Amino acid sequence: MKNLKLQKVLFYALLIFMTFIYLGPFLFSLSISFNAEQDVFSWPIKLLPDEWTLDNYRRVWSDLPFGQWLFNSVLITVIQTITNVFFASLAGFAFARLDFPGKNILFALLLGSLMIPGIVLLVPKFIIFNELNMINTYPGLMIPTLVTVVNIFLMKQFFETIPKDLEEAALIDGCSYFRIFWQIFLPVSKPALAAVAIYTFQGSWNEFMWPVIVTTTRDMFTLPVGMAFLKNEFSVQWPLLMAGTILISLPTLAIFAFFQKYFVQGVASAGLKE
Amino acid sequence: MNANLKTIATLLFFLFSLIACNTRKDKVMRLSSWVSSPSETEIFKQTLDNFREKNPDLEFDFEPIPGNYSEKLQLMLGTKTAPDLFFLKGMTAPSYMSFKILNPLDEWIDTNPAFDKNDFFPFAMEAFQRDGQQYGIPKDFNPYVLFYNKKLFREANIDTIPTNWAELEQIATQLTIDKNNDGKTDQFGFIVEPSVEMVMPFVYQNEGYFQNPDGSLGITDDAFIEALEFYHGMYEDGIATMAQDQGVAWNGDAFGREATAMAISGGWLIPFLKDNYPDLEYGIIPLPSGKKRATVAFTTSYSMPKASKHKEDAWTLLEYLVSKEGMKNWTESGVAMPSRRSVAELNGFYEHPTFKVFMESAEYAKPFQVQYSERGFEEVVVAFQAIFYTGKEPREAMEDIAEQIKKYSLVGAKKK
Amino acid sequence: MKLTKKQKEQTKTAYLFICFPLLLFMVFTFFPILFAFVISFYDWNLLIPDKVFVGLSNYTELFNDKVFLISIKNTLMYTIGVVPIQTLLALILAFIMNQKLRGRAFFRLAFYIPAVTSSVVTSIIFVWIYSKPGLLNYLLSLIGVQGEDWLTNPNTALFAIMALNIWTTSGYFMISFLAGLQSIPQSLYEAAKIDGANQWQQFWNITVPMVRPITYFVVVLGLIGCFQVFDQIYVMSSGGPVNSTTTMSYFTYNNSFKFFRLGYGAASAIVLAFIIFGATWLQKKYVPSEAY
Numbered sequence: 001m002k003n004l005k006l007q008k009v010l011f012y013a014l015l016i017f018m019t020f021i022y023l024g025p026f027l028f029s030l031s032i033s034f035n036a037e038q039d040v041f042s043w044p045i046k047l048l049p050d051e052w053t054l055d056n057y058r059r060v061w062s063d064l065p066f067g068q069w070l071f072n073s074v075l076i077t078v079i080q081t082i083t084n085v086f087f088a089s090l091a092g093f094a095f096a097r098l099d100f101p102g103k104n105i106l107f108a109l110l111l112g113s114l115m116i117p118g119i120v121l122l123v124p125k126f127i128i129f130n131e132l133n134m135i136n137t138y139p140g141l142m143i144p145t146l147v148t149v150v151n152i153f154l155m156k157q158f159f160e161t162i163p164k165d166l167e168e169a170a171l172i173d174g175c176s177y178f179r180i181f182w183q184i185f186l187p188v189s190k191p192a193l194a195a196v197a198i199y200t201f202q203g204s205w206n207e208f209m210w211p212v213i214v215t216t217t218r219d220m221f222t223l224p225v226g227m228a229f230l231k232n233e234f235s236v237q238w239p240l241l242m243a244g245t246i247l248i249s250l251p252t253l254a255i256f257a258f259f260q261k262y263f264v265q266g267v268a269s270a271g272l273k274e
Numbered sequence: 275m276n277a278n279l280k281t282i283a284t285l286l287f288f289l290f291s292l293i294a295c296n297t298r299k300d301k302v303m304r305l306s307s308w309v310s311s312p313s314e315t316e317i318f319k320q321t322l323d324n325f326r327e328k329n330p331d332l333e334f335d336f337e338p339i340p341g342n343y344s345e346k347l348q349l350m351l352g353t354k355t356a357p358d359l360f361f362l363k364g365m366t367a368p369s370y371m372s373f374k375i376l377n378p379l380d381e382w383i384d385t386n387p388a389f390d391k392n393d394f395f396p397f398a399m400e401a402f403q404r405d406g407q408q409y410g411i412p413k414d415f416n417p418y419v420l421f422y423n424k425k426l427f428r429e430a431n432i433d434t435i436p437t438n439w440a441e442l443e444q445i446a447t448q449l450t451i452d453k454n455n456d457g458k459t460d461q462f463g464f465i466v467e468p469s470v471e472m473v474m475p476f477v478y479q480n481e482g483y484f485q486n487p488d489g490s491l492g493i494t495d496d497a498f499i500e501a502l503e504f505y506h507g508m509y510e511d512g513i514a515t516m517a518q519d520q521g522v523a524w525n526g527d528a529f530g531r532e533a534t535a536m537a538i539s540g541g542w543l544i545p546f547l548k549d550n551y552p553d554l555e556y557g558i559i560p561l562p563s564g565k566k567r568a569t570v571a572f573t574t575s576y577s578m579p580k581a582s583k584h585k586e587d588a589w590t591l592l593e594y595l596v597s598k599e600g601m602k603n604w605t606e607s608g609v610a611m612p613s614r615r616s617v618a619e620l621n622g623f624y625e626h627p628t629f630k631v632f633m634e635s636a637e638y639a640k641p642f643q644v645q646y647s648e649r650g651f652e653e654v655v656v657a658f659q660a661i662f663y664t665g666k667e668p669r670e671a672m673e674d675i676a677e678q679i680k681k682y683s684l685v686g687a688k689k690k
Numbered sequence: 691m692k693l694t695k696k697q698k699e700q701t702k703t704a705y706l707f708i709c710f711p712l713l714l715f716m717v718f719t720f721f722p723i724l725f726a727f728v729i730s731f732y733d734w735n736l737l738i739p740d741k742v743f744v745g746l747s748n749y750t751e752l753f754n755d756k757v758f759l760i761s762i763k764n765t766l767m768y769t770i771g772v773v774p775i776q777t778l779l780a781l782i783l784a785f786i787m788n789q790k791l792r793g794r795a796f797f798r799l800a801f802y803i804p805a806v807t808s809s810v811v812t813s814i815i816f817v818w819i820y821s822k823p824g825l826l827n828y829l830l831s832l833i834g835v836q837g838e839d840w841l842t843n844p845n846t847a848l849f850a851i852m853a854l855n856i857w858t859t860s861g862y863f864m865i866s867f868l869a870g871l872q873s874i875p876q877s878l879y880e881a882a883k884i885d886g887a888n889q890w891q892q893f894w895n896i897t898v899p900m901v902r903p904i905t906y907f908v909v910v911l912g913l914i915g916c917f918q919v920f921d922q923i924y925v926m927s928s929g930g931p932v933n934s935t936t937t938m939s940y941f942t943y944n945n946s947f948k949f950f951r952l953g954y955g956a957a958s959a960i961v962l963a964f965i966i967f968g969a970t971w972l973q974k975k976y977v978p979s980e981a982y
Contacts, residue, residue: 007889014786015786094704117959121718122946128725130736208809218338227811231814656933659930663842
């Protein structure tokens with residue numbers, strides 16, 4: 001028994017230690033973001049600022065095109081989240097519940113495309129968008145990930161768990177498939193839809209490689225691209241940069257804190273079904 | 275069935291209209307620069323305001339490009355999203371000119387006697403010429419000069435300034451001090467940087483070249499290696515530091531913090547020091563000389579892309595910015611040296627205690643340009659990093675990359 | 691075979707439902723795959739209108755390009771270093787979290803935060819932590835070790851970025867494992883306890899084999915992610931110093947969008963894709979798993 005207790009203490013100690021490792025860097029950058037002094041490269045470093053200020057947060061808005069970047073990021077994220085939820089569930093429904101010629105081949109093809117490393121598509125996609133004159137435009141930023149295969153896959157998996165008798169009754173009543181999808185399937189699919197929405201939100205919000213290539217002027221940057229460029233600036237203002245990074249992290253953080261349950265379900269089902 | 279059709283059709287319509295309504299803004303002329311220090315930006319905007327006053331009908335947007343300027347600009351040119359007028363670094367000009375994406379400006383220059391092209395410093399004009407055509411008008415130039423900290427010199431009882439390599443080394447040694455006797459140097463005499471531009475003044479002074487006048491590669495010649503060895507040697511001997519070692523972004527910052535008593539830099543350091551270290555007591559002198567006097571001058575042009583839809587307007591703006599009035603406006607505070615001799619006189623720079631050093635340097639300055647693509651350039655940067663970060667022998671490092679670099683010779687590189 | 695009316699309607703509806711994603715994948719996934727091969731046979735520079743067919747010369751140049759060979763080495767080192775450590779760490783954390791401990795939700799969130807945060811943000815924070823007067827060296831100085839500038843030293847830069855990667859992704863994979871652990875019947879552990887197995891033996895003899903399908907999934911995802919690491923390199927080191935952090939995807943980016951040799955970049959991406967296929971195939975062949 002004593003052994004067990006010791007073990008528990010050990011586990012807790014380890015967990016708390018790891019919490020420091022995982023959260024420490026964020027806490028530290030939070031502390032820098034409140035630092036009134038611009039010169040934070042003094043040695044030995046101070047874990048807490050001598051003088052606290054909210055000025056850096058104010059300057060993020062006044063000195064940087066932060067508002068514009070925020071608008072771009074929000075626009076892209078919101079549209080992609082909506083289209084992903086809608087089209088992925090629609091397609092997932094078709095693959096899970098409808099019979100049609102070519103279904104298996106198409107689905108295999110989609111799953112197969114997951115194996116393609118994104119880097120291969122980078123250059124051809126860029127050339128295609130350039131030919132379409134969509135470099136440095138919102139459609140250029142959004143279109144490649146309006147729907148993703150992973151989301152279709154998740155929705156298909158989920159719809160397959162819904163009992164058949166529900167839709168059969170509706171079919172007898174003469175409902176169209178779209179109504180069955182819209183009025184019967186969607187309402188009971190909230191956990192899966194939420195998982196898809198959260199995944200997409202996080203993915204779009206944090207996406208870096210495509211926006212960095214496809215945007216060429218500062219007014220089209222998304223938040224991560226803007227921040228990365230600031231970091232490469234002549235003289236980096238760390239407190240300002242840290243304030244910016246904290247602000248960028250808040251939305252995803254908030255969503256995860258509130259919807260942890262759905263998210264964990266999503267990861268779990270993705271992991272188990274693969 | 276109808277209901278699905280409608281819903282899906284509406285969404286698709288919404289999406290495609292989103293795509294369709296995306297007209298890229300090319301209605302208004304755009305001017306782009308890189309992002310410089312706040313004080314420089316202020317002066318530049320002031321100059322632009324003066325232009326607006328004179329040309330109230332000519333609308334244009336000023337959009338500085340943050341981050342890796344050259345990389346982004348190239349991407350913009352390739353995707354037809356480039357601004358109609360932009361800053362072009364003299365160093366990258368050869369590759370841009372070889373791609374034939376810039377609009378030649380000769381027609382305007384030649385039909386416009388007031389432009390007076392002979393007023394410009396020839397080295398600055400030549401930096402933007404290829405096959406007899408002018409692809410950019412130099413807006414200003416900035417030679418490397420030596421900044422030294424007067425207070426630190428006084429403290430070390432030094433009352434001379436370095437005029438040659440031996441003196442530079444000797445004075446740097448005297449200024450390298452471990453103030454608190456903890457075995458670690460707190461103040462260095464000099465600061466080095468693993469970049470080609472920084473080494474080139476020493477190479478030129480040693481009568482070497484990156485690319486010899488006959489077009490062959492000069493980086494394995496003795497003159498080049500000796501200069502590199504001298505420059506790197508100061509770091510090796512512990513009398514020079516590097517920005518990274520001080521945890522600062524660049525040399526100027528280290529100089530402002532008094533981590534080094536001397537630093538090579540251009541005029542852009544002056545406003546930086548004024549903004550960040552207003553109490554620093556410093557002086558500016560020409561670079562010490564080697565076998566001969568030499569320094570590297572950076573020059574930037576205004577250039578316009580062939581694909582621009584606002585060429586006439588762009589020229590109007592360009593013409594103003596490089597006119598005597600526009601250039602005086604931009605350069606009189608000394609952020610950069612005017613590329614017109616007459617403006618330098620107007621500004622009184624030839625007699626000015628600080629700026630005359632820059633004007634003197636202009637007489638023997640060379641722009642740094644090579645006929646190799648950027649990939650070749652990158653190889654040299656990496657080799658320099660190997661020398662400074664891992665202690666690779668300079669000669670070995672240069673010999674290792676020489677063959678590789680020759681492959682990246684620009685298409686149709688002219689032999690001077 | 692003649693379709694019944696019901697089947698006909700189903701087919702019509704189904705294709706209507708999937709037409710949009712299908713179109714999207716055709717244009718932006720399947721076509722680009724073929725197109726990538728085509729581009730890789732050309733000297734393709736956006737600034738030069740003429741695209742010159744060069745056959746396989748991009749590929750032969752690649753294998754004579756020292757930087758490319760270094761990038762393969764770096765990528766392999768990166769992957770071999772990161773994947774096992776992050777997988778093991780994730781499994782151990784999940785194992786501990788699966789014990790009946792208080793505050794699980796809090797710990798779960800804490801470990802998860804790095805994974806959901808933008809890679810640009812975590813990279814920027816770590817640039818600062820790894821700098822010479824940064825947090826890491828401060829902590830080291832407390833135990834009397836004098837650290838260096840981790841990102842400008844060619845011997846440490848890659849490892850520093852690897853550590854960041856492990857830090858960000860282990861929390862994500864922990865959740866995958868946790869879900870798997872929760873589906874292991876408690877009776878197995880009870881039986882093991884009766885047989886006198888200690889915690890460690892339970893971990894190795896029950897937990898590890900039972901989560902094998904998830905391990906497979908985690909390793910494959912880890913491999914794909916590591917082989918393509920880009921964001922961190924872009925923000926933290928730009929491939930330097932001395933090419934010590936030039937990975938294959940950064941090489942592809944650099945050659946395509948900095949040196950503007952899109953054909954050459956496409957060729958290097960294709961080589962990278964084949965290396966990834968090879969690695970997943972090897973794993974499938976030599977690491978047995980019930981997952982397939």
